[in-house]
Amino acid sequence: xxxxxxxxxxxxxxxxIAGLRWRILRNNLxxxxxxxxxxxxxxxxxxxxxxxxxxxxxxxxxxxxxLSGAHEAWxxxxxWGIFLFWQLFPVFSAGFGAGFEFRTLLxxxxxxxxxxxxxLAYGLSDFAAITSVCWLIAMxxxxxxxxxxxxxxxxxxxxxxxxxxxxxxxLIGSWLERILARRRAREMFLALFxxxxxxxxxxxxxxxxxxxxxxxxxxxxLPYLAVFPPSLAGQAIxxxxxxxxxxxxxxxxxxxxxxxxxxxxxxxxxxxxYRGEELSETAAPARAIARPVSRSAEHSDALRLLTPQVAxxxxxEYRYLTRNSFAFFLLIMPPVFVLLFTTQFAVRHPTAxxxxxxxxxxxxxxxxxxxxxxMAPAYNxxxxxxxxxxxxFTSPVSFREVLLGKNLLQVAxxxxxxxxxxxxxxxxxxxxxxxxxxxxAAAVVFNISGQLTIANWSSLSFPRKLNFGQMRxxxxxxxxxxxxxxxxxxxxxxxxxxxxxxxxTGDRWLPAEVFVFLAAAAIAGYSSSLAPLAxxxxxxxxxxxxxxxx
Amino acid sequence: xxxxxxxxxxxxxxxGNLTAVDGVDxxxxxxxxxxxxxxxxxxxxxxxxxxxxxLAPSSGRAELLGLDFAAHPVDVKRQIGVVPEGMGLFERLxxxxxxxxxxxxxxxxxxxxxxxxxxxxxxxxxxDRPKTLIADYSHGMQKKLALAAAVIHGPRILFLDEPFEGVxxxxxxxxxxxxxxxxxxxxxxxxxxxxxxxVERLCSHVAIIHKGRxxxxxxxxxxRAGIAVEEGSKTTLEQIFLSIVGQDGSQQPQLEELSWLM
Numbered sequence: 001x002x003x004x005x006x007x008x009x010x011x012x013x014x015x016x017i018a019g020l021r022w023r024i025l026r027n028n029l030x031x032x033x034x035x036x037x038x039x040x041x042x043x044x045x046x047x048x049x050x051x052x053x054x055x056x057x058x059x060x061x062x063x064x065x066x067l068s069g070a071h072e073a074w075x076x077x078x079x080w081g082i083f084l085f086w087q088l089f090p091v092f093s094a095g096f097g098a099g100f101e102f103r104t105l106l107x108x109x110x111x112x113x114x115x116x117x118x119x120l121a122y123g124l125s126d127f128a129a130i131t132s133v134c135w136l137i138a139m140x141x142x143x144x145x146x147x148x149x150x151x152x153x154x155x156x157x158x159x160x161x162x163x164x165x166x167x168x169x170x171l172i173g174s175w176l177e178r179i180l181a182r183r184r185a186r187e188m189f190l191a192l193f194x195x196x197x198x199x200x201x202x203x204x205x206x207x208x209x210x211x212x213x214x215x216x217x218x219x220x221x222l223p224y225l226a227v228f229p230p231s232l233a234g235q236a237i238x239x240x241x242x243x244x245x246x247x248x249x250x251x252x253x254x255x256x257x258x259x260x261x262x263x264x265x266x267x268x269x270x271x272x273x274y275r276g277e278e279l280s281e282t283a284a285p286a287r288a289i290a291r292p293v294s295r296s297a298e299h300s301d302a303l304r305l306l307t308p309q310v311a312x313x314x315x316x317e318y319r320y321l322t323r324n325s326f327a328f329f330l331l332i333m334p335p336v337f338v339l340l341f342t343t344q345f346a347v348r349h350p351t352a353x354x355x356x357x358x359x360x361x362x363x364x365x366x367x368x369x370x371x372x373x374x375m376a377p378a379y380n381x382x383x384x385x386x387x388x389x390x391x392x393f394t395s396p397v398s399f400r401e402v403l404l405g406k407n408l409l410q411v412a413x414x415x416x417x418x419x420x421x422x423x424x425x426x427x428x429x430x431x432x433x434x435x436x437x438x439x440x441a442a443a444v445v446f447n448i449s450g451q452l453t454i455a456n457w458s459s460l461s462f463p464r465k466l467n468f469g470q471m472r473x474x475x476x477x478x479x480x481x482x483x484x485x486x487x488x489x490x491x492x493x494x495x496x497x498x499x500x501x502x503x504x505t506g507d508r509w510l511p512a513e514v515f516v517f518l519a520a521a522a523i524a525g526y527s528s529s530l531a532p533l534a535x536x537x538x539x540x541x542x543x544x545x546x547x548x549x550x
Numbered sequence: 551x552x553x554x555x556x557x558x559x560x561x562x563x564x565x566g567n568l569t570a571v572d573g574v575d576x577x578x579x580x581x582x583x584x585x586x587x588x589x590x591x592x593x594x595x596x597x598x599x600x601x602x603x604x605l606a607p608s609s610g611r612a613e614l615l616g617l618d619f620a621a622h623p624v625d626v627k628r629q630i631g632v633v634p635e636g637m638g639l640f641e642r643l644x645x646x647x648x649x650x651x652x653x654x655x656x657x658x659x660x661x662x663x664x665x666x667x668x669x670x671x672x673x674x675x676x677x678d679r680p681k682t683l684i685a686d687y688s689h690g691m692q693k694k695l696a697l698a699a700a701v702i703h704g705p706r707i708l709f710l711d712e713p714f715e716g717v718x719x720x721x722x723x724x725x726x727x728x729x730x731x732x733x734x735x736x737x738x739x740x741x742x743x744x745x746x747x748x749v750e751r752l753c754s755h756v757a758i759i760h761k762g763r764x765x766x767x768x769x770x771x772x773x774r775a776g777i778a779v780e781e782g783s784k785t786t787l788e789q790i791f792l793s794i795v796g797q798d799g800s801q802q803p804q805l806e807e808l809s810w811l812m
Binding site: 183301308309311312313315316319320323324384385386387388389390391393394395396397398468538541542545549 | 602603604605606624625626627628630632634636637638639640641642643647650651652654655656657658659660683685686699
């Protein structure tokens, strides 16, 4: 018989969970080297608090002004803002990794009722919920200042709106937990997020071009939004301001109906979790199938010019790149940026700004910017190897070959991306003159060779493990970032005056000649750096293994 | 010394003020199935890491197959196979891709790598999920794959850090048979395990490390001879282990403190 004297009550359990969360936060800050995290958190807290305060003032004035004037129906927009923020912000932050696993509490003797209430209480403790509650309070004060008689109605509406939002947020959250438990789903989610982030960049140009023609369509759609909770809340408060309390009650009842519906779904969802739910990553056993030996693999090898070890590392790097949704989707960014920037700044494009940049200047600038993006991962190139780093040290290879394999893939990827961008650029705005094209090409070779040498040193000296399909807690090594930026600024500072040489000297081919010389020197430097870097890897192997095997 | 596969002299590793491995002198003959035992934190994994190139010794030397490790690391690594602590797998490859990667890293040609990968995957019962990434394997499957990778190049010495942890009984039986056959062919196996019954059943020779120091080394019979037991009963490895490691009493938990549980 267990020695449990009594089962703690629901509220005591809520208090225990709150205490647990606080201890987890506090203990995380006690970890070694987390002083900067603490400072960062304090700064983020101050700025976040100011942002919430500022936007709350905005909601106060918004509610006050709308209910005081002739546009009171527009108050629904404020509710829509709160609703979308409350529901969408946690969704995006959930995609960036696993936080505290609420389900793990189920191993303790909790009743389903207690589990449900703790779940709701837990939902009230995140940033989106706290911010939204602040906005609702500000709106209530603003609305009451404009129409004091509307205060009771506003309180009732805010309460049911809050209840509905918490319930819906927890419902979405628990489904997301279920869906994102699988690695592939997490990576797909991340890919969608990146796709969304990229798409947002095009909103402004699209609105400029199609904004007017989209307005009638938007007006047709708007009435359908009236049945959703934020519009119901808006209508209810407008009715209260006009003393039409029956309509107010109808609105409150509508939001309550949503809250009840979501509560039922949430109860069912939590009940499934409570009974025990399998979220394992391991796939179900498949039927054994005959495994034919690939003839192409036996007889041909596209990488036969390389040593087996370099080819093996190159193949492994290629597979890692194509299976890393975050890194892979970052590769779509360069052509997208070319598209975006050429529509904004380049001289020959029809939608360019009033004072465009000439193609002769824009082309090298664009290439420099693309290098800045594409070279960044090279400064922590072992980040995704994880425990596999040990295989490099137990294998009979020199680290020179490992670095060469990794760099070759980096160069291949850069070549592909830059070629794609040059083609896109030439289609959109044309290519620059031959001397500028040659100078830029040589400058790119100089930059890549120079950067790879330093990036290899940085990767060995400041390794930091990163996980696939996850962004929360995925920070690059601060030193690697610093080294990367410093190198790029230095090489940029060398390259920019050389590109301008032709203007000062009148010799249009001089920059190309200088860059060819620098590129040759950088390639020689890179080649001679590999042996010392292999020795450095041997010296730093404990740091590497320790940092990447955690 | 010529028939010794592994010889260490005063092998030492310090981490700051802590001496994890303190002047270890080991000698393992070629073809031996050698068990390396010790309580948690005794220095087993640190020793294996030093013998496989994952960790540099602070002082002392290690010689494998007559070659000084520090002087000929690549030549030594070519002849050894390792299942390190944590397995060291590239989790974003499939099992077949990983084996092909390892085979090529050891310099095997492509057809040989391809053939051996398939045979090892079949033997380890991992060939029914050709497209599954290692990240999605269970712990036991990962362990079997790590073992397959350690033997793909036909090593002369095999270092296994807790090789049977998480492996099901069926696969463990097949693995033990495989390892037994390998030692018959002259392969030296250096194994650490907390399951003393496994070590007792498989290993002919054993060394025990405690607080970084080698406290016993020899054949099971030699170690048994040093332990006094009741007449007629056979000393188990567990008794040997406890009598050597538990001598200072520091490893014995005080059950009296948990009287409320009893």
